[in-house]
Structures are given as structure tokens and as C-alpha cells.
Amino acid sequence: MYRIALHYGTTITAIADANGIANPTQISVGQQLVIPVTGVPTPTPAATETTYVVQVGDNLYRIGLRFGVSHLVIAAYNGLSDPSDIHVGQVLRIPLP
Template identity: 50%
Template sequence: MHRILSLGIALALVLLLVTPVFAQSSVIHVVQPGDNLFRIALRYGVTVNALAAANGLSNTSRIYVGQRLIIPTGSSTSPSAPSAGVHVVQRGENLFRIALRYGVTYQALAAANGIANPNHIYVGQRLVIPGRGTAPTPQPAPA
């Protein structure tokens, strides 16, 4: 009994020491009906992999309503997310993937660039990333 009590106290101390670290670098999201990891990741501008890793999830399709998920924040959450204010469209890209890369919605990206049809972007087009730069110079539409 004494050993279990000692182990419990040691575990509590470790949790007390670790909790402030998580509190400083994380946000908590409570899963709602209709949520999935992809939507949650998109909402917070993180990757599904980062979200799964932060929560020890091996199966990214298994979350449940009421589950509390740690949303990683800060520089460690998305090291690949560029910080530039302008993105030059590359072959194979689409507005949705570009928006996901920068943690914005494709609607906001389209609105910031005066794009009426999000399916009509072209290679070499300069897109302003909302909240990260100024408007790009107007580009002629492809023929």
C-alpha cells in the first residue's frame, strides 16, 4: 500500500511539473458532433499529423464527442508553414491546399485576391496571404 501511495504522489508531482509546459504551448479543443481531425486541424492552422502526435492518436479517424484534444501552438506546431505574405502558385497546387498550408480558409484567400472562382488559379500567379502581407500586383488572366 505504501508503495502505491508513493508512486501516486510521484506521478502527481510529475504531472504538476509538466502541465505548465503544455499550458504555455497548447490550446484545448473539446470535440463537437461533426468534428474530425482534418476539420479541427484546419480550424487551428495545424497539420493532422501534428494534432495526432500531440494527442497520441494512432488512428486519426477515431475521436469522440467530448474528447479533449491538445492543439499544439507556437513555432513547434507547423515548422513548414511559410510566413511570407505572398505565395507564387506552383504546378499542381490549388487554392484549398495553399490555404491549408498557410492556415487560412480558401474563401479568405480567394477574397483577398479577388478570385471569383477558386478553381481558376494559374502557375506563376502571386497570391496575397490574408494577414501576412500586402495585395499582389494585378496579373493578367491566362488566355
């Protein structure tokens, strides 16, 4: 297992632990092993929404154009029964397409 660990840049202990092997000297030819990888970044989940602070002159239609989302979707997403009822400084949640 030493050569395997050396080849993959890990340790014998890490390989043994990842595979539940109590005695690292007792592996068999053809036995499949999980090789733990270190230093590989874990992918982060893609964002599903962003926020936007309403500015002077904004309306949901323009905000929707900016983010590529229908103004009606933004209204529903934010629980707005009247899409024209937004005000400067209001924080809107915008679902990403």
C-alpha cells in the first residue's frame, strides 16, 4: 500500500481509514480501494437566488430585464400582490434563471 499512497500523494493511514482496513499489509491483488484526495476544492452549490435593492426609477419590469426574469415571477417570489407596489430601499429576492 506504500507505493499506492506514494503514487496518489496520500498516506497509508488515509487509504486504510477510507477503506475500513485494520491491517494495511493485508490487501489483495485486484482489491478495489478508495483513494482519499486532499487539496481538491469541494464544489459549491450554484446560487438559486440573489437580492436587489430597489433604486429610484426602478420598476419590476426593468429589474426583471436586468436579471433575465419575468417581473411577474419576481412579484410572486416576493409575495407581492401588486407588482407596482415597490419602494426605494426595498430588498427584493430575485430567483436566478
